[in-house]
């Protein structure tokens with residue numbers, strides 16, 4: 001399997017200056033490639049592909065010799081990133097989201113570049129040596145396994161700090177022994193998640209505290225004069241506050257995911273596209289958090305040889321987990337109270353039980369209850 005290792009990196013002054021030069025060149029290349037795509041489209045109504053642009057790189061380098069300072073594959077990566085931005089733009093149009101055309105990148109918005117397999121870098125103990133750039137001292141808080149094959153190395157600048165990501169293939173998974181238990185997980189609006197045993201994992205309070213600070217700093221930033229030193233300082237503080245939240249959230253999600261992967265062989269949760277139906281309340285933030293959580297959960301599960309079953313979200317909160325009848329309720333109703341079988345249960349617990357039942361029926365089709373109101377086997381989908 002593939003795994004990414006991220007380390008804090010400490011370059012000296014000269015290396016830092018040189019890395020900033022490379023980032024700036026990558027940024028220029030990105031903007032150049034974007035401009036080219038826009039111009040070609042305006043003139044001929046034809047779209048350039050990623051390959052067209054990569055093929056033109058050698059020609060371009062003859063004209064703009066400064067790009068010779070960057071390894072060819074890193075430049076190709078810049079063009080691929082632009083292509084990715086285009087693809088997500090088209091995807092958003094298809095799914096009727098706010099499209100947002102790919103943007104020209106300003107200095108603050110281009111902060112990483114990638115080196116490919118064995119090209120322009122060497123890892124010696126805790127030193128990452130980049131040819132023509134310099135040495136990054138890495139804080140190796142954990143070891144990259146010996147069998148790992150490094151595929152790419154990405155250098156990242158974030159809030160005046162540096163990080164290096166090694167994307168490694170050939171990682172051997174550490175399969176955990178079977179425990180013969182399955183669980184359903186429902187993510188909700190009030191708590192972070194509720195599982196089919198009725199356990200609720202609340203949104204941690206420290207996140208709210210940090211969010212308060214972010215709101216205050218953002219308000220301060222709005223009032224400050226553009227380009228002023230004070231504003232720059234607030235911007236950096238704001239960046240650091242955001243970073244703190246995302247680190248805290250990541251840490252929290254790792255712990256929750258670790259718990260479920262350790263104690264259950266099969267973990268069932270809703271398919272992701274359902275979250276569009278949630279309205280209000282910090283939606284974007286929570287959506288991101290859930291996507292990220294399920295990402296972490298799925299790679300931890302893969303690593304441990306556990307199974308993740310994704311079930312369709314349809315009716316998981318409306319259906320009664322005991323009798324299978326539909327009990328309509330809107331989001332504000334927190335208790336599931338069934339008039340048919342008299343089951344009274346926390347709304348999210350009921351949903352988690354439905355998710356578990358759907359998930360396990362998928363594992364063993366004979367266990368599907370014979371009721372027309374239940375989701376049919378064909379509607380289910382495993383990953």
Ligand SMILES: [Zn+2]
Pocket residue numbers: 320321322323324325338339340341342343
């Ligand atoms: Zn019922």
